[in-house]
Amino acid sequence: MNTRAMQGTVAYLSGTAAEDAVARRYAGSGHALVARRWRGLGGEIDLILRRGAEIVFVEVKKGRDAARAAERLSQRQIGRLLTAAAEYLGGEPAGQDTPARFDVALMDATGSITVIENALVP
Secondary structure (H helix, E strand, O other): OOHHHHHHHHHHHHHHHHHHHHHHHHHHOOOEEEEEEEEOOOOEEEEEEEEOOEEEEEEEEEOOOHHHHHHOOOHHHHHHHHHHHHHHHOOOOOHHHOOEEEEEEEEOOOOOEEEEOOOOOO
8 A cells, every 4th residue: 555545544544533522522422324425416424423313524634733633624614514414404304494503523643522513604
């Protein structure tokens, strides 16, 4: 395996581990994992969870610190995420009227997680 492929594998596994940790944190507060890396026409959503009637979409970002992790979320990506979330909600019984929010979970190099609830608002 060449260096570039190995770096890609490490990044993938690191991202998966971060998503696992974030999913466990949400599970601890009563959220059920509905989908992981859900892909719609608009893009991919890392985690989709449900608690009661509410759907929670979560974008997970990892970096050396929370600020660097947050910097990895571009305006273009935010637009794709919101489009994908709207597409997902279209399949819910209440459609776009489904109670929903979009959180961003930031993980630093020590594994500390900071969740910003309702971080992405259309």
